[in-house]
Amino acid sequence: GQQLNQSPQSMFIQEGEDVSMNCTSSSIFNTWLWYKQDPGEGPVLLIALYKAGELTSNGRLTAQFGITRKDSFLNISASIPSDVGIYFCAGQREYGNKLVFGAGTILRVKS
Amino acid sequence: DAGVIQSPRHEVTEMGQEVTLRCKPISGHDSLFWYRQTMMRGLELLIYFNNNVPIDDSGMPEDRFSAKMPNASFSTLKIQPSEPRDSAVYFCASSLIGDPRKGIQYFGAGTRLSVL
Numbered sequence: 001g002q003q004l005n006q007s008p009q010s011m012f013i014q015e016g017e018d019v020s021m022n023c024t025s026s027s028i029f030n031t032w033l034w035y036k037q038d039p040g041e042g043p044v045l046l047i048a049l050y051k052a053g054e055l056t057s058n059g060r061l062t063a064q065f066g067i068t069r070k071d072s073f074l075n076i077s078a079s080i081p082s083d084v085g086i087y088f089c090a091g092q093r094e095y096g097n098k099l100v101f102g103a104g105t106i107l108r109v110k111s
Numbered sequence: 112d113a114g115v116i117q118s119p120r121h122e123v124t125e126m127g128q129e130v131t132l133r134c135k136p137i138s139g140h141d142s143l144f145w146y147r148q149t150m151m152r153g154l155e156l157l158i159y160f161n162n163n164v165p166i167d168d169s170g171m172p173e174d175r176f177s178a179k180m181p182n183a184s185f186s187t188l189k190i191q192p193s194e195p196r197d198s199a200v201y202f203c204a205s206s207l208i209g210d211p212r213k214g215i216q217y218f219g220a221g222t223r224l225s226v227l
Contacts, residue, residue: 031214042115042202042218043154050213088154092214097142097206098167099216101154 006089006102013079014110021087021105022073029091032065032072033099037086046087047074081111113137115219117203123225129191132222135184136205144216145178145188146202154202160186161208193226200224 006023013019023032031050035043047058049065049072056063062075072091076083089102116135124130136143144159158168163180171178175194180186190197200223204216 033214035218040220042204042220044218045215048212048215090214097161097208097214098156098159099214103153 004089004091004100004102006105008105009103010106010108012108012110015079015081017079019076019079019083019107020073021089022071023089023091023102024071025091025100026070027091027093028069029100030069030094031092032063033090033092034061034063034072034074035088035090037088037104039085043088076107079107079109081109083107084109115203115205115217117201117219117222119222120220121223121225123227124193125227126194127192128226129189130193130197130224130226132188132201132203132224134186134188134203134219136186136203137217138184140205140207140217141183142206142208142216143180143186144204144206145186146204148200148202148221157188190224193224195226198224198226 004023004025033048034046036046037043047056047063052069053067054065060077064073086104086106088104090099092099118133142161145157147155157170158178160180178188200221202218202221204218206216
């Protein structure tokens, strides 16, 4: 079945550092989404990507839709304590409206 | 906007009991999704509905699980009988099929289920 490989599994970084995480797939996706989940809450959308090569920013967050349509990355610049949480990538194929989720990247920030 | 509303937030029950989880999607949304989240398996799609009709239930673990959507503003996920391995966080999400920003699903806060 469809699978998204998300890495790294976890990161423990110093406040102020930049963070990078990515997702890869053996299948092509037409939409890539990045979500963040805070403890005890549901995932919240951060960035949505719809075109191969698209680079989109949301504040300190930047995400790109890979040219091959099989990968995406998310960067967080100058991390702060409230960036702590689990970050998920999700992909959607052309037909249907199911999302396939990566396993998540756990981010911890040392202040 | 109220967002997706799930109830209860926490449920503790004993093995063998029936459990019913409830979801109210965002008003006007026409797709509804039920997910299960565990440490071992991450976020798994259990079932989803378009316009109150079940489209794909291939993720439902077994016959003990059932889901209904009697109208556009309410859905239930039932487990009968419950087992300890059903302990997880269950999320409901909704989306709008015709949304030009395709694919975006909005999640509720989840129901944390513990089966003892």
